[in-house]
Amino acid sequence: xxxxxxLSIRDLQISLANQSxxxxxxxxxxxxxxxxxxxxxxxxxxxxxKSLTCLAVMDLLPKNLHCSKGEVELIRGTVGDKTPLCxxxxxxxxxxxxxxxxxxxPVFTVGYHLKETLRAHKLDxxxxxxxxxxxxxxxxxxxxxxxxxxxxxxxxxGMLQRIMVSLALLLEVELLIADExxxxxxxxxxxxxxxxxxxxxxxxxxGVLLVTHDLSVIARLADNVLVMHKGRVIExxxxxxxxxxPREEYTKALLSAHFSLYGQDLSGxxxx
Amino acid sequence: MNFVPRLLQRPLSRFAVLLACxxxxxxxxxxxxxxxxxxxxxxxxxxxxxxxxxxxxxxxxGRDTFSRLIxxxxxxxxxxxxIIVCILVMGFCVxxxxxxxxxxxxxxxxxxxxxxxxxPTFILAMFLIGxxxxxxxxxxxxxxxxxxxxxxxxxxxxxxxxKNRDYILAARVGGASRMKIVIQHIIPPVFAxxxxxxxxxxxxxxxxxxxxxxxxxxxxxPTPEWGVMISDARQFLxxxxxxxVYPGCMIFITVMSFNILGDALRDALDPVIKEQxx
Amino acid sequence: MLHFIFRRxxxxxxILFTVSxxxxxxxxxxxxxxALSYLRLSQIPPTDEALATAREFLGLNKxxxxxxxxxxxxxxxxxxxxxxxxxxxxxxxxxxxxxxxLELAGVSLLLTLLVSIPLGMWSALNKDxxxxxxxxxxxxxxxxxxxxxxxxxLVTVFSVWLxxxxxxxxxxxxxxxxxxxxxxLMSISINIRLIRASMLENLHTRSVLYARARGLRERTVIxxxxxxxxxxxxxxxxGMHVGELLGGAVVVxxxxxxxxxxxxxxxxxxxxxxxxxxxxxxxxxVIFVLCNLLxxxxxxxxxxxxxxxxxxxx
Numbered sequence: 001x002x003x004x005x006x007l008s009i010r011d012l013q014i015s016l017a018n019q020s021x022x023x024x025x026x027x028x029x030x031x032x033x034x035x036x037x038x039x040x041x042x043x044x045x046x047x048x049x050k051s052l053t054c055l056a057v058m059d060l061l062p063k064n065l066h067c068s069k070g071e072v073e074l075i076r077g078t079v080g081d082k083t084p085l086c087x088x089x090x091x092x093x094x095x096x097x098x099x100x101x102x103x104x105x106p107v108f109t110v111g112y113h114l115k116e117t118l119r120a121h122k123l124d125x126x127x128x129x130x131x132x133x134x135x136x137x138x139x140x141x142x143x144x145x146x147x148x149x150x151x152x153x154x155x156x157x158g159m160l161q162r163i164m165v166s167l168a169l170l171l172e173v174e175l176l177i178a179d180e181x182x183x184x185x186x187x188x189x190x191x192x193x194x195x196x197x198x199x200x201x202x203x204x205x206x207g208v209l210l211v212t213h214d215l216s217v218i219a220r221l222a223d224n225v226l227v228m229h230k231g232r233v234i235e236x237x238x239x240x241x242x243x244x245x246p247r248e249e250y251t252k253a254l255l256s257a258h259f260s261l262y263g264q265d266l267s268g269x270x271x272x
Numbered sequence: 273m274n275f276v277p278r279l280l281q282r283p284l285s286r287f288a289v290l291l292a293c294x295x296x297x298x299x300x301x302x303x304x305x306x307x308x309x310x311x312x313x314x315x316x317x318x319x320x321x322x323x324x325x326x327x328x329x330x331x332x333x334g335r336d337t338f339s340r341l342i343x344x345x346x347x348x349x350x351x352x353x354x355i356i357v358c359i360l361v362m363g364f365c366v367x368x369x370x371x372x373x374x375x376x377x378x379x380x381x382x383x384x385x386x387x388x389x390x391x392p393t394f395i396l397a398m399f400l401i402g403x404x405x406x407x408x409x410x411x412x413x414x415x416x417x418x419x420x421x422x423x424x425x426x427x428x429x430x431x432x433x434x435k436n437r438d439y440i441l442a443a444r445v446g447g448a449s450r451m452k453i454v455i456q457h458i459i460p461p462v463f464a465x466x467x468x469x470x471x472x473x474x475x476x477x478x479x480x481x482x483x484x485x486x487x488x489x490x491x492x493x494p495t496p497e498w499g500v501m502i503s504d505a506r507q508f509l510x511x512x513x514x515x516x517v518y519p520g521c522m523i524f525i526t527v528m529s530f531n532i533l534g535d536a537l538r539d540a541l542d543p544v545i546k547e548q549x550x
Numbered sequence: 551m552l553h554f555i556f557r558r559x560x561x562x563x564x565i566l567f568t569v570s571x572x573x574x575x576x577x578x579x580x581x582x583x584x585a586l587s588y589l590r591l592s593q594i595p596p597t598d599e600a601l602a603t604a605r606e607f608l609g610l611n612k613x614x615x616x617x618x619x620x621x622x623x624x625x626x627x628x629x630x631x632x633x634x635x636x637x638x639x640x641x642x643x644x645x646x647x648x649x650x651x652l653e654l655a656g657v658s659l660l661l662t663l664l665v666s667i668p669l670g671m672w673s674a675l676n677k678d679x680x681x682x683x684x685x686x687x688x689x690x691x692x693x694x695x696x697x698x699x700x701x702x703x704l705v706t707v708f709s710v711w712l713x714x715x716x717x718x719x720x721x722x723x724x725x726x727x728x729x730x731x732x733x734x735l736m737s738i739s740i741n742i743r744l745i746r747a748s749m750l751e752n753l754h755t756r757s758v759l760y761a762r763a764r765g766l767r768e769r770t771v772i773x774x775x776x777x778x779x780x781x782x783x784x785x786x787x788x789g790m791h792v793g794e795l796l797g798g799a800v801v802v803x804x805x806x807x808x809x810x811x812x813x814x815x816x817x818x819x820x821x822x823x824x825x826x827x828x829x830x831x832x833x834x835x836v837i838f839v840l841c842n843l844l845x846x847x848x849x850x851x852x853x854x855x856x857x858x859x860x861x862x863x864x
Contacts, residue, residue: 117764117766
């Protein structure tokens, strides 16, 4: 693992816990690397194993699944090793999930969620309360205290998405896993969230693992792209190269479908 | 729809179906199965132990316990069947009307339900029997009156939830009449939910009927009813505990088999319902 | 919150009014003549003359509306008339017996919560392992058990065979054990199944996944988030349990000769002692309704969605 790498996955295989890996593998031979300050995009149809890969990084696979092969290596230490999980989850790697309204516990305030998370990572809430406020302000919340006192169902999806981002900032994570961060959001909010992730990547030097099925999101944010299909990585390339010269049939199909819908050449949109 | 195999998948539900069938058969063919007349008083044979003539012995009036148990199934099953049918009809009419009509009709019917639901059911049933007098018919009336509101409300909820599903809207857009929508698209799924609810409630109703009878506010002696039998036997608790054990066992087994059946039915029907609606 | 409580209290008024009308009408329009019961219980031969006097005395000759207003007006001043049997004020008699019933029902409710919540959680957290199987078998057993039969079985075992517990009467804790257990068994079993189901549902929500992803300890995730969310249906069910317990208490009191209001009510029903019946039913409704109000308040206190529903979203 090179010093700039924050996450490296090697030959990951995920299969049903009670069956032999060979015939029940849902994800196999996935290898990827996320570098500090760079974003790695993971693209594929739903059911292609993108989200499972993310969950495996956080060791959050459902009980009936397990990593039957391969290694997930975060900055210091391997997932599933002796390092306690609570030191990895949230502290080194934060997640932004889709459908944010369902990700918060409706009977607690947003402030409780934030404080509880800080407490779980041994951060003193009283000392950090001003940091919480300034982080929220940085993310565009005009009145942080009102947000802290609000219940999740009183906020919009985009606002909650930014709360998730705020946790990544507060805990100074090195890896941000964004699992379909823009699904279900309207376009303006989408672009705002993407801008935010871009900023985190550049200003805070975070590594980003970006999971999506939306090619324009990839074009906007990612530096490297992996295409997943039926649980395997079928193609992996820098983003500009992938859009300009896709190798695999499936990737070509993906791209041409996108072009026929939006009628533009994405490679022009790719950031330099 | 492979409903029956799914119902019988687990051994426990097979067992429950078997028990329920035995009880139903006993209820239907009680006169053929029972060895003696359940009300034949033979004072000279009172409180006897089990013998070849009287398999489970006799009670304090010399009546054959086994025969009374079998006839008891008839009373319990019959009354509960009547109760369920009445409640379903009442609940169905009120619930569908309220759910589909909406507006003022809905508000009025639901306030009525609210009033009925403010009474603790068992106590209201006792009170109604106090007014109407004891006897099987009055027990049935009292329990129906105390339970229909709950069903009406559930059914209204189901109707409302089905009413706004996309496929109903699609049927409307397609020009189906209101009546047709209700009959073809709303009643069948609502009915499936109801069957589950009703089966789960059978046990509860049996307990209600026998509880009331036990208090002397239900079926009147000498009708062979399990609750009455327990009540009759309580004075012999110290000398003849068997008299209390047998009818209690019957209630317990019957209620349990219907409860298991209800659970199995729910497990078997629910995926069907999901498939239909998704 | 105060606003919420106030609104719920206001809602009670029309409901209690309708209930009182219903209670009054059922009695008056029932097939029996209260005057006849009155004479029978006073051991006066029911001659036409006596019936007429009794009707006059009980105010049965007035129009129905006037009768209702009379009765409701007095009921508001807590005067429910005299018992036909004892000729003493009904309310005083009922209040004399009430504490015993409340004690029994209250202890049973406490027992229900104390036993069912841990068992239900234990069962859900060990789904498909032996604790789950055992708890579920117990719950199945409990919902199928008639409480009166359970009472007799307990008496047979613990009083007749083992001589451990007194078979009847009210006294110390030892008198309370068997009645409370046989009364609570049904509610315990229903509650166990409820808690298990809601725990299992809440264990697999996305908010739990995210809570884990945030690095919360498993203990916090389950003890705080899953637990608090699973408590909501349990609290709603308490209202229902109170109704069950009040009704069940009547039966259990009769088995254990527990000197409660239920036994008194049953004997008044045998006698058709109408004033007692009316007062008893109204009292039970009031207790039931107040408990439900309390439950709603707890519910709103736990679930902000309910509390804030009337105030509009931001």
